[in-house]
Amino acid sequence: MSGLTVALDAMGGDFGPQVTVPASVQALLQYPELKVILFGDQSAITSQLSLLNQSEHPRISIVHCEHVIGNDTRPSQALRRSQGSSMRMALEAVAAGQADACVSAGNTGALMALSRFILKLLPGVxxxxxxxxxxxxxxxxxxxxxxxxxxxxxxxxxxxxxxxxxxxxxxxxxxxxxxxxxxxxxxxxxxxxxxxxxxxxxxxxxxxxxxxxxxxxxxxxxxxxxxxxxxxxxxxxxxxxxxxxxxxxxxxxxxxxxxxxxxxxxxxxxxxxxxxxxxxxxDQYNGASLLGLRGIVVKSHGSADTTAFANAIGEAVHEVKRQVPTKISDRLEEVLLERHY
Amino acid sequence: MSGLTVALDAMGGDFGPQVTVPASVQALLQYPELKVILFGDQSAITSQLSLLNQSEHPRISIVHCEHVIGNDTRPSQALRRSQGSSMRMALEAVAAGQADACVSAGNTGALMALSRFILKLLPGVxxxxxxxxxxxxxxxxxxxxxxxxxxxxxxxxxxxxxxxxxxxxxxxxxxxxxxxxxxxxxxxxxxxxxxxxxxxxxxxxxxxxxxxxxxxxxxxxxxxxxxxxxxxxxxxxxxxxxxxxxxxxxxxxxxxxxxxxxxxxxxxxxxxxxxxxxxxxxDQYNGASLLGLRGIVVKSHGSADTTAFANAIGEAVHEVKRQVPTKISDRLEEVLLERHY
Incomplete structure (x- = not known):
């Protein structure tokens, strides 16, 4: 299998880059084919990376984002005012084909609303x-x-x-x-x-x-x-x-x-x-997946620690390898055809 | 307070009289004002009572019942074919004013349907x-x-x-x-x-x-x-x-x-x-109460042991002492009046 890329909302969750950055490094060790793009505050991310002596990791790239969606932002607000936020830009990378999946420990309601808005539903869902x-x-x-x-x-x-x-x-x-x-x-x-x-x-x-x-x-x-x-x-x-x-x-x-x-x-x-x-x-341990979208989104628990967030990245990797959205779409078509004929 | 009487479905639950009879004796020790009427198979009940040396307990009476409602009897069947069953006769004793409350560890769906049918709903419920x-x-x-x-x-x-x-x-x-x-x-x-x-x-x-x-x-x-x-x-x-x-x-x-x-x-x-x-x-420990009826009904867990069933009887005693149905009826009237004026 050639490389696969996961877009990470580096700012989401209770601990932000303190957890998401070391978790990325951990996941990269575990999956040699994995690349990650960290979306978030460049300086917060780079300082975490240098703490881990990983400033020049060949499979990590950073996309600086100005905003973070807060935990009490309502989904409707998130839809209107999320331009340039780490969560939205990570999802947009998936929609644009620059990444194969998105992982975020941020605001669940906002993630659901934005995922649906940006990635769209699969046919039949x-x-x-x-x-x-x-x-x-x-x-x-x-x-x-x-x-x-x-x-x-x-x-x-x-x-x-x-x-x-x-x-x-x-x-x-x-x-x-x-x-x-x-x-x-x-x-x-x-x-x-x-x-x-x-x-x-x-x-x-x-x-x-x-x-x-x-x-x-x-x-x-x-x-x-x-x-x-x-x-x-x-x-x-x-x-x-x-x-x-x-x-x-x-x-x-x-x-x-x-x-x-x-x-x-x-x-x-x-x-x-x-x-x-x-x-x-x-879901603290493994994350929860959003199914039914034209793309893979894994929601990590807000209070996830490094291991838990790395597990959520692992879940995204597995879903990419198995091409879960395509499988869902094919299966739904089969089952619905069966129901109608 | 003068005596209060609880009608017991002696046959209900996984163990029937093996649990309900010793539990009654236990509850009678705890509540000196309590009388119980045991509804069920006379010989099964009396043999349990004699095992406990309580054949002549002055506050226990027995009403023989021919039938028991099975655990897989559907509520609609229970309504049609429950005449003479221990559960129904215990509820009828409450409706007739011969008892102040009913306790059963039998079929929940049947108990709910029969309670509503025999005791009727309070006004406003x-x-x-x-x-x-x-x-x-x-x-x-x-x-x-x-x-x-x-x-x-x-x-x-x-x-x-x-x-x-x-x-x-x-x-x-x-x-x-x-x-x-x-x-x-x-x-x-x-x-x-x-x-x-x-x-x-x-x-x-x-x-x-x-x-x-x-x-x-x-x-x-x-x-x-x-x-x-x-x-x-x-x-x-x-x-x-x-x-x-x-x-x-x-x-x-x-x-x-x-x-x-x-x-x-x-x-x-x-x-x-x-x-x-x-x-x-x-609910294994205390039982669950049916509220909103013109009478007190406590449902004990089917697998309740003697202590748990005695606790369910205790719950019935407390509700009788507090006249819970009257209180509910009064309170609903107050609150609804408030809402309308």
């Missing part, structure tokens, strides 16, 4: 989706979408999410990705009309390995490779998981905080456990 | 809600509703949930219950239209201490006393919490499973932690 891999009890990963790109959607949109999620999940799987719909089990007609209608559509699609409904307590069970829901439910669900994880860690700390001996023993007992727990906040 | 207290980092509890009684609802319904939740939450609080709406933060106009409209209604109601939106990761933060959402979101959120808790416990066990010494030390060091973790599945 009504709305882009935000997707992330969550860990499971069986040590596989499960892709959950949508995570908040859309607060309300119809059955067709959910169906498109299922197809897009399956394309992302199929890599490395020995079987066709098992696709499930997130639902609840209490009501007479299980779940709402939206979910029911999408379930019928998935049942009728021979190319999708649809395994039916899953409930919230089965999210982390490894019973599906792709779990589909609307953005409101997905966002609440992912953030609830984060809340419970924090509650656990908090209770754990409380249980040992007053006793140094307990602390020492806990470290010995559970050192590998703590590492695992850190990965329970999946 | 469009839909009943299922509510449970969740634990928080600050050791307070937060009441979350709806947990799945309604898969879709409008802003008025959410508003009614807020009022009903506040009535339940206010006991023992030194301040007016802080009411929040569960929402997501990604979209331009934060959240969907439904949540936005309800937020406006709550803002305009001087009698409700509305504190705004919370996101999923703040569910367990203790920042609100009542958190309101629709039943689909609430159910997914609560079950997701259960899934994450199980994932944690599973990882814990894995971390120590291959080493008996580690296991021993972990038990010695962290016994209180494990107790806390068990309570993270809140």
């Amino acid at each position: 009504d709305r882009p989706a935000l997707v992330s891999a969550i860990p499971t009890r069986t040590d596989n990963k499960t892709w959950l979408l949508d995570l908040g790109a859309n607060v309300s959607c119809d059955a067709d949109t959910l169906f498109q999410f299922a197809v897009m999620g399956a394309v992302l999940a199929e890599q490395g799987l020995p079987h066709s990705p098992r696709v499930a719909l997130l639902n609840i089990g209490e009501e007479e007609i299980k779940g709402n009309d939206l979910v029911k209608r999408c379930s019928e559509m998935l049942t009728e699609s021979p190319d999708i390995n649809y395994v039916g409904y899953l409930e919230g307590d089965q999210l982390y069970s490894g019973q599906a490779d792709v779990i589909v829901c609307d953005g409101f439910v997905g966002n609440v669900s992912l953030k609830t998981s984060e809340g419970v994880a924090n509650l656990f860690i908090n209770q754990f700390k409380q249980a040992i905080s007053r006793n140094p001996l307990k602390q020492l023993i806990a470290k010995w007992l559970f050192s590998d456990l703590f590492d695992r727990l850190k990965r329970l906040n999946p | 469009d839909r009943p809600a299922l509510v449970s207290a969740i634990p928080t980092r600050t050791d307070n509890k937060t009441w979350l509703l709806d947990l799945g009684a309604n898969v879709s609802c409008d802003a008025d319904t959410l508003f009614q949930f807020a009022v009903m939740g506040a009535v339940l939450a206010e006991q023992g609080l030194p301040h007016s219950p802080r009411v929040a709406l569960l929402n997501i933060g990604e979209e331009e106009i934060k959240g969907n239209d439904l949540v936005k409209r309800c937020s406006e209604m709550l803002t305009e109601s001087p009698d409700i201490n509305y504190v705004g939106y919370l996101e999923g990761d703040q569910l367990y933060s203790g920042q609100a006393d009542v958190i309101v959402c629709d039943g689909f979101v609430g159910n997914v959120s609560l079950k997701t919490s259960e899934g994450v808790a199980n994932l944690f416990i599973n990882q814990f066990k894995q971390a120590i499973s291959r080493n008996p010494l580690k296991q021993l030390i972990a038990k010695w060091l962290f016994s209180d932690l494990f107790d806390r973790l068990k309570r993270l599945n809140p």
Whole structure:
């Protein structure tokens, strides 16, 4: 494979170049074919590079940007006043074919709005989706979408999410990705009309390995490779998981905080456990991908550290190698043709 | 206070009389004013009572029932074919004024449908809600509703949930219950239209201490006393919490499973932690209440043990003492009058 180029919003996230620059260097070590373009404040970036003795890295280039989109900028404002910002210029590099993917830890709403505006939707896609891999009890990963790109959607949109999620999940799987719909089990007609209608559509699609409904307590069970829901439910669900994880860690700390001996023993007992727990906040660890666009965009968690941001760059590299947008477009066409004939 | 009577569906749940009978005896010890009526198979109940040497308990009576509603009975079937079942007869005892509340660990969908059919809705209530207290980092509890009684609802319904939740939450609080709406933060106009409209209604109601939106990761933060959402979101959120808790416990066990010494030390060091973790599945611990009905109904978790089922009976006792349905009805009338004038 010839070189591939990732455009990085070097200013995004809670730490900006302090994290994005060392993460780039880390990713370049890992992927010898990778080039990165750092979009952001030239002097902040170069000073980070010289701290790392990488001022002359042959696979790093810098594009100076005057502006940064703030974390509280609303998407509509971002659309109007983002000219010259690091996030927008990174996306424009992808649209212009100068880069193969964009990675940003910046404002999620702005990134979604700008991505859609600059890169445009793939044919057959009504709305882009935000997707992330969550860990499971069986040590596989499960892709959950949508995570908040859309607060309300119809059955067709959910169906498109299922197809897009399956394309992302199929890599490395020995079987066709098992696709499930997130639902609840209490009501007479299980779940709402939206979910029911999408379930019928998935049942009728021979190319999708649809395994039916899953409930919230089965999210982390490894019973599906792709779990589909609307953005409101997905966002609440992912953030609830984060809340419970924090509650656990908090209770754990409380249980040992007053006793140094307990602390020492806990470290010995559970050192590998703590590492695992850190990965329970999946988008912190891996980033979340925007699917359905004519280009690859990975959103890293705002508070990502160097390793997490490097992982998000890695996710972008994998999606470029697999040509995910083309695959999604082809698959949607196939599935929709099947539905119509 | 004179005696109060709770009608128990003795056959509901995974263990039936094996759990419900000892739990009743436990609750009777705790509440000297309590009487219970056990609805179910007479011989199964009496054999459990004699095992406990309580065959002649002066505050226990038994009503024999021929049928039990199965866990996979659909609510519509339950409505048609539930005559003479333990769940239905327990609810009928409440409707007839022979009991002050009903507690069941049986089929949730059937219990919701039958409760509404037999007890009827309070005036001003469009839909009943299922509510449970969740634990928080600050050791307070937060009441979350709806947990799945309604898969879709409008802003008025959410508003009614807020009022009903506040009535339940206010006991023992030194301040007016802080009411929040569960929402997501990604979209331009934060959240969907439904949540936005309800937020406006709550803002305009001087009698409700509305504190705004919370996101999923703040569910367990203790920042609100009542958190309101629709039943689909609430159910997914609560079950997701259960899934994450199980994932944690599973990882814990894995971390120590291959080493008996580690296991021993972990038990010695962290016994209180494990107790806390068990309570993270809140409706397992306390039961969930159905609000908005002309009577008190508490749903215990199907897999509840004796302590958990006794706690659900305790919840029913508290609601009877506080006359929760009357309070809800009065409060709704006040708040709605305020809105109209």
